[in-house]
Amino acid sequence: MQTNKPFTYKIPENLQGQLERGMRVVVPFGKGNRLIQGFIINFKSSSENIDNIKEIDSVLDLEPVLNEEMLEIADWLSKYTFSFKIRCLQVMLPSIMKAKYERKFTYIGEQDEKVKELFSGKSDLLGSDKKVNSSTINKLLQLRKQGKIKVDYIVKNKAKAKLVSVIKTKLSLQEYENELGSIAPNASKQKKLLNTLKEFPVGSKIRQSELREKYNFTNADIKNASEKGWIDVIKVEKYRDPFANYKSYYEKKHKLTQEQSKVVKKLDDDIENDKARVSLLQGVTGSGKTEVYLQVIDTALNQGKAAIVLVPEISLTPQMVKRFRARFGTKVAVLHSGLSIGEKYDEWRRIEREEAQVVVGARSAIFAPLKNLGVIIVDEEHESSYKQDEMPRYNAKDVAKWRGIYHSCPVIFGSATPSLESRARAQKGVYDWLRLTKRVNNQKLPKVQIIDMREAVKTSPIPDFSLKMVNSIQEKLDKKEQIVLLLNRRGYSTFMMCRECGYVIKCPNCDISLTVHLDSRSLKCHYCGYETRIPYECPSCSSKKIRYYGTGTQKIEKELKGLFPQARILRMDVDTTRKKGAHEKLLRTFGDGKADILLGTQMIAKGLDFPNVTFVGVLNADTSLGISDFRASERTFQLLTQVSGRAGRADKDGEVIIQTFNPDHYAIKLAQNHDYENFFYKEMELRHNLNYPPYYYTLKITVSSNSESLTARTIFKINNEVRMNVSKGTIILGPTPQTVTKINNRYYYQIVIKYKKETKLINYLQDLLLSSQRIEREGIQIVIDREPLKFN
């Protein structure tokens, strides 16, 4: 059970004077005195009798891992997002610092034969031992009940810095010359070594591996030199550099366009005057927003301040990182999920020790422990990936604003298609509104054509491709220009259906149809991972007429190969990018011109900046309009605008074709004209009429369990309590089952609360969070989500 409050422990004699707020300690907890990891959040001295208070077992850190700011963030975050405080403390640290626990079984009674066998004659047994499986565990737990063995929990701290050997030169040039004079004339290897060493100033550090590889010295040579007193061999902390293969090059600042200079000047002023203002930088695709970020960061660095740049995980490509490395070199630290936990820890250490001042990363990089922030930038601020899907359900943009105030520094939200919330705040003057209306070098935005698929199917060679699309692709292929094709997969996938009886094959655990995977000839559930072979006949009526419907990237790839046998095609989707580094490799191949067509899902829409791409095709614009979410139009508009922005970024003109069954939908028509402003006004009107954000705040409560009636009973009970605790004007939707009601054999029901101002409700929800602990033991889960970004 998560106990959402601090506990008091005694400081043992041997730790007195050594502990500080923000350090991790190991403490005995609960009736069994299980050892667990805790954080020191405060001290108090007491004259009262403290005999009954437990003692801290041991300390895990020599220095605090959470500073005062982090402790304050955790306080605020736990209240704001209805989360347990321990989760908020943990989310700010590299995952390697979450202690691992291991059970240790020790035999305490007399040995009998059965036990001897279990323990293989030893006196204790670790939970991680190969011999320990679930049946052994049961036997062990039985023995514990009989008082024959005891169980301890050992806390393992995996956060260890990696060390490497380096040599340190000890003598001056003159002293090395003297040594050269005193060695045997035929000791040529030693002579060579001394001649090498004398080139370095006293105290220089050289990696042993460098001495071996570059100068051909052996370990024996080095050992010998150390024994002679020429050098010291020491161990230093080694950082695992994930981008080591990307040799950095230096890049000069661009001379800013007029629009850019105006924006940069305003932001520089904010930095210099310690203004905690939020600015919305609304700039069309290719307008040079990144160049603005780079120059603004430069200003912060010149003032001795640090910077955080958040980018969506998927845009955090080597191409992107390179631009920051090229400007700021080793001052840049990169944090993203592609790193191993060891690599993440190393980057975190570099930030902590103030060796890196510019942090570029995905969502959780917002917690980077930089001490003197000068600016915080959130690129593609409309992206829903800034919101975490699990507790703590925080939005990195809220944390950015919090830290902006704490450090008195500006926060920049950048996007070509801002979220309605941000754009509305800019309208009201809550944020400063900065704009870049033109592409760099006055390059035109690409011309966008819309194809009405209801008509086009009549002449199209195959249903997925209109004739116009086929002709345009061929034209670009002939000109040796590159092509990006988007298959909009949101709320859409390929499924199996029987043409005889209409039966659709669904996941046995979830209320959703299974997705066809042609490469493995299987059907998979994208919610729970269930997998089965593609059947040859209908499981319901045994008809052989069972076919797949809908369009997947694999099917399109096959069709493309048929239409353009000469073209080199790359496919980018969840399947081809699962392996670490695969995403980057595909992009590099395309960037190097080793492919003609890049076919992909949503993940190709963002951030790509390839000068030879002159054509973008959207195969199915509509699918994201169909999802049951009030943001469906906004998401569709954003996607189409972003993907169109990939075309014609250099000196060649770009062209875009969008295929749709809804050619008159405003989200599609306005995307055709890159008309964000009119989209904003139109969408605001709808949101106003339907009482949605940004006119109302939203909050979602979800209940799940593996019994549908228990789930329903619980959500109705909560619903009644909520209704008693809201103010007039607050609107409650539901309770309703979620669109996908059953996932992995659990049933999900929800209510959505739309409100303008609430205090009583917030208090009630804090209580609900605490009571959710109790019923969690009955298998019921309650999730409270403030400002959810998913509503289905």
Ligand code: ADP
């Ligand atoms: P955005 O982030 O708004 O899509 P970028 O910052 O990626 O735009 O800029 C698009 C391209 O223009 C990049 O290749 C960038 O190097 C280049 N660029 C940006 N600003 C300038 C400038 N002032 N002069 C010349 N080139 C620029």
Ligand code: ZN
């Ligand atoms: Zn059938």
Ligand code: ZN
């Ligand atoms: Zn499933």
